[in-house]
Amino acid sequence: xxxxxxxxxxxxxxxxxxxxxxxxxxxxxxxxxxxxxxxxxxxxxxxxxxxxxxxxxxxxxxxxxxxxxxxxxxxxxxxxxxxxxxxxxxxxxxxxxxxxxxxxxxxxxxxxxxxxxxxxxxxxxxxxxxxxxxxxxxxxxxxxxxxxxxxxxxxxxxxxxxxxxxxxxxxxxxxxxxxxxxxxxxxxxxxxxxxxxxxxxxxxxxxxxxxxxxxxxxxxxxxxxxxxxxxxxxxxxxxxxxxxxxxxxxxxxxxxxxxxxxxxxxxxxxxxxxxxxxxxxxxxxxxxxxxxxxxxxxxxxxxxxxxxxxxxxxxxxxxxxxxxxxxxxxxxxxxxxxxxxxxxxxxxxxxxxxxxxxxxxxxxxxxxxxxxxxxxxxxxxxxxxxxxxxxxxxxxxxxxxxxxxxxxxxxxxxxxxxxxxxxxxxxxxxxxxxxxxxxxxxxxxxxxxxxxxxxxxxxxxxxxxxxxxxxxxxxxxxxxxxxxxxxxxxxxxxxxxxxxxx
Numbered sequence: 001x002x003x004x005x006x007x008x009x010x011x012x013x014x015x016x017x018x019x020x021x022x023x024x025x026x027x028x029x030x031x032x033x034x035x036x037x038x039x040x041x042x043x044x045x046x047x048x049x050x051x052x053x054x055x056x057x058x059x060x061x062x063x064x065x066x067x068x069x070x071x072x073x074x075x076x077x078x079x080x081x082x083x084x085x086x087x088x089x090x091x092x093x094x095x096x097x098x099x100x101x102x103x104x105x106x107x108x109x110x111x112x113x114x115x116x117x118x119x120x121x122x123x124x125x126x127x128x129x130x131x132x133x134x135x136x137x138x139x140x141x142x143x144x145x146x147x148x149x150x151x152x153x154x155x156x157x158x159x160x161x162x163x164x165x166x167x168x169x170x171x172x173x174x175x176x177x178x179x180x181x182x183x184x185x186x187x188x189x190x191x192x193x194x195x196x197x198x199x200x201x202x203x204x205x206x207x208x209x210x211x212x213x214x215x216x217x218x219x220x221x222x223x224x225x226x227x228x229x230x231x232x233x234x235x236x237x238x239x240x241x242x243x244x245x246x247x248x249x250x251x252x253x254x255x256x257x258x259x260x261x262x263x264x265x266x267x268x269x270x271x272x273x274x275x276x277x278x279x280x281x282x283x284x285x286x287x288x289x290x291x292x293x294x295x296x297x298x299x300x301x302x303x304x305x306x307x308x309x310x311x312x313x314x315x316x317x318x319x320x321x322x323x324x325x326x327x328x329x330x331x332x333x334x335x336x337x338x339x340x341x342x343x344x345x346x347x348x349x350x351x352x353x354x355x356x357x358x359x360x361x362x363x364x365x366x367x368x369x370x371x372x373x374x375x376x377x378x379x380x381x382x383x384x385x386x387x388x389x390x391x392x393x394x395x396x397x398x399x400x401x402x403x404x405x406x407x408x409x410x411x412x413x414x415x416x417x418x419x420x421x422x423x424x425x426x427x428x429x430x431x432x433x434x435x436x437x438x439x440x441x442x443x444x445x446x447x448x449x450x451x452x453x454x455x456x457x458x459x460x461x462x463x464x465x466x467x468x469x470x471x472x473x474x475x476x477x478x479x480x481x482x483x484x485x486x487x488x489x490x491x492x493x494x495x496x497x498x499x500x501x502x
Contacts, residue, residue: 012071013038013201014090014170019058019068021051023402026394028054029065030225036170036218039199041192043212043233046222047245047436049392049404052205053095055222056172060092061085072170083112091168093159095175095205095405097343101148106130108147109162133161137191152342153180153295160191171195172203175405177211178431181295181460182495189215207435208461209238221245246436253435254467255442259449261287261470266423266454271315273305276478279315283423283454288445290469290486291458294498297475299458300342303425306456307339308332319422333362336422340412340429342458348412351401355393356382358400358411363418385414390440406437413444424448426457430464442468462491476501 014036021029029051036042044052057063059070061079070077072088079085082092099108106126107114115122115129130143139157147155156176163171177185192202192215206212212219216233221244228244266283276298283289291299304310306317308326317324319335326332329339341348349358359382360367367374382396389410393403400408409429416424429445430438445468449455459465465472466486474481474497482497 012036013073014059014203015069015071016055016059017069017071019055019070020066021054021058021063022066024394026402028225029058032068032222032225032227033230034203034220034227035230036201036203038169038201039196040217041196041202041204041215043204043206043216043219044222045206045209045212045219045241045245046228047406049224049407050222050245051225052222053174053404054225056092056174056203056205059085059172060090086166086168089167089169090172091163091166091170092172093156093163093174093176095178097152097155097159099147099155099159102146104144104146105141105150105158106143108158109133109143109165129165130161133165137161137164137194138187151295153184156180157184157187160188164191164195168200170201170203172205174205175207175431176204177206177208178428182462184295185211207433207438209241209435212241213238223247242435253439253463255439255446257470258446259286259288259470261285261449262452265320267316267318267321268306269316269318271302271305271317272313273301273310274313275301275310276305276475279473279475279480281473281480281483283456285452285454286449287471288449288455288457288469290465290472291456291475292462292465292472292494292498293475293481295460296477297498298478299475300427301478302475303339303427303456303458306332306423307337307425309339333419333421336420337425338362338416338419338421338423339425340409340416340427342427342431349400349408352399354397355386355391355400355403355411356396359385359396359415360418362415366418381418382414385418386411389414389444406433409433410437410441413441417448422454424453424455426455428458428460430459430461438464462494465494466491474498474500 261284
């Protein structure tokens, strides 16, 4: 009997049994079960708001479960903070990066546990330990470089290296590939294989179902805060996973296009900045123009220059045939431009404030009268936009930081739509968003294009660009590498153009 109990205890490195967690007005987790085997990748799949990140925060000590038990290596645990979780071999790579950008790479990795010598930080040991971990993971980044100078994807790899540095036996990764290119995703998968060989278990959260099927050993599906199913990855299909996630069949990943591009709305000629040169294109009224490229291709910087966040050194921008300078975001907004940024937590939302505030902050002038804001109009517009965007939240008074990533993204989109822009600049608009919410956003973009809006959309997902856009402009190392018809171009042609000037 003792041998049987011992074997049963070794079957799982982690068991989360009957976990329940409630927030005001929301039951985030309802009797959820998760069991993870040693040395495996166990993927956690579900729509935004399904409770995946909340479950991991209960494991990591950020939240305290209202009921249920957590068993780690055969021992019941309940961590009151992340430090306790880390000390017990549980690490987490969060979806939204929380890093100290003005410090360097090694200081971020060892923050709160600097190696000491004679009462001082041992810089030499910290450098050598960081270099060893980065070399082991094949991450080519100088430990002494400032974190804020790195691309988002590089910072994501540093966060993964930090999780590995704790020598954790369980690592939860929440959307680790959301800002990575295809090449960097392959690099991450290599790291996962190395971790599995060290008998480390990975809990992997992603909305990219192809990669989940490729790397997972087991898959758990959640829906509306409940456990739905756990199956070996080999028994799953994309259609089957979608059916379990949304509780219905979703026959198409992209809606049928209803827009009909017309006259030229925006004309960009020879646009240059300090990091990209000589970009020229036209955006037609009612068109969705995609921008593809590898990390470092300066896609984001191009949008920033159009929106007045980055100085332009040369070139002209014509809106409806009239030159616009857009020397600042305020000027760009006044000229009918709107920008949805790549990192919503860093520069997209005010996490501690309400949905009402976050929805209306960019359009306050519309609610001002005699020096006062018309609260009723703000509330009415927020409610109308929440309904139109299908935002899942108890009310407009709900703190936006309590919403899922997909619902936060919908609020930001709604914010910009209230400004009634002519040109929407969208940087990774579906990053970290589930398949159902993505479909809703694609539908919204179609509707906006059908209304005559011009949309420029940066995305790292080639299928998304091909499925949503009318044409695709490719950037490569700060230079324009091609402009293609989305109906006829292939992924291979887009990748070839992306690498043209690297």
